[in-house]
Amino acid sequence: MKQARRTLRRIALIGFGALGQVIAGELQAGHLPGVEFLGALVTGTVPHPGLRSSWSRLEDLLAAGPDLVVEVAGQTALESHAPGCLQAGCDVVAASVGALMDASLRARLWDCARQGESRLLIPSGALGGLDYLRAARRLGPVHVNYRGCKPVAAWRGTAAESMIDLSTISKSTVFFRGGAEEAAARFPQNANVVAALALAVGDPSAVTVELVADPGARTNRHELTAQGVAGTIRLSVENSPLPTNPKSSRVTAFSILDAVASHWGEP
Template identity: 45%
Template sequence: MKNDAKRVAVIGFGAMAQSLKDSLRGSGSGIEIAATLVPHDLTVTHDGVEVFHDIASLLAWGPSVVVECASHEAVRNTVPPLLRAGIDVIVVSIGSLGDADLLLSLETAASAGGSRLTVASGAIGGLDVLRSAKIAGLESVVYTGTKPPSAWNGTPAEQKVDLASLQDATVIFEGNAAEASRQYPKNANVTAAVALAGVGFENTKVTLVADPHARGNTHKVNASGAFGKFEISLENKPLPDNPKTSWLAALSVEQALHRHFQRIEL
């Protein structure tokens, strides 16, 4: 059952999950999103997708792997019991892992169930470099995220600036990855990915920018340490149905699923 590529489930069924389902169906990989776990008050009508409203029913269905693409709350409430039941989970809401207590509970659950939790790399690259450089010692990691003003709607940025009338690029947040993950959980998951790969949530510096001239979502990482230094910059198009999410973030989840089912990981 664990290697059945046709029994993949997702937690949540928003724009990212639907994009993932459609992309996998067209890829010819044989991997299919066949079930979803959603709240009782949410109706899902999608061809070929079983809908569950509680974890027990999902476990009885028997998923081979579950992809969380819902929220920090979903990671906290639904991922631990899945791991304890021996189900591997891919987490998209990486910002939730800034909570040390939650991270410990996930590790404990995975150990108890003999399962594995992995995180999608999200909209940023270069994480393999950070992980390698971390071994010798990193001195500084700085992440800068720039998105169009509309991508920051529904966030604390609305209380700081008038997003609709911005004429120039404006900093809406400066702090560390821990603060960014708490204040901007839906927009700044990439900061958590950088923090986990590098110097941690408290020591990763973060700047978030609203830019009316931005053509997409731009992610930059500058790092230095014993290895030397590097800079990476990606300009990503937003997911067509959700401007708060980079398209590359959705693609990284698909890639994580491909790697999960590969016999040889390249």
């Protein structure tokens, strides 16, 4: 017999930056019916306006009793906090997918999820088409060429600054060519898409990456061509950046909300 569904599900965030604030705003506005926003795990002591409850220790977040935790804080935070959430039986949606390029962390998280009978969910984030890649890989190896092109401002504060002079480039410039693992390690704030691709095709070495700074770009553009036995997919996505953090795309927040909604059975 089916168990009666609980009417209210509770979500807590790890991180309350650009993505966290959009997600919290949507939840507080009731745009995911039946979901209550509990609060966020934050660093620092300055209270955030618009945040009812905040915690500095994971134990306090878990004590609030979330059903699901959304990580929107960065790779280090995912590595530090996701194991504890999963072990405590709390499902986790991970935004900082780049961290999962580390095979030992992946194995540790799957282990914690098994122990806690919980799930680690990976949203499609700034990109689409991951469902196609996951399906295609069942037919055989899939090779992906990915090109990520963002406005110059989006690369400030990243390793790109030591590879090109961002203040003087006048045209679209490729500053990185390499494999998915290297891209994720060197560009932790920007390589989540690359990691999501590598996980979708099940093999980081099957993904080659080009990263581009474009002074004329107003959007974050992702282009990929993937080929395998199933056929070929060519995808080009242009995302509006979040005004509060141009390194992140607005759609990512909604992809996370969508992952939560589908996880809880919303069509």
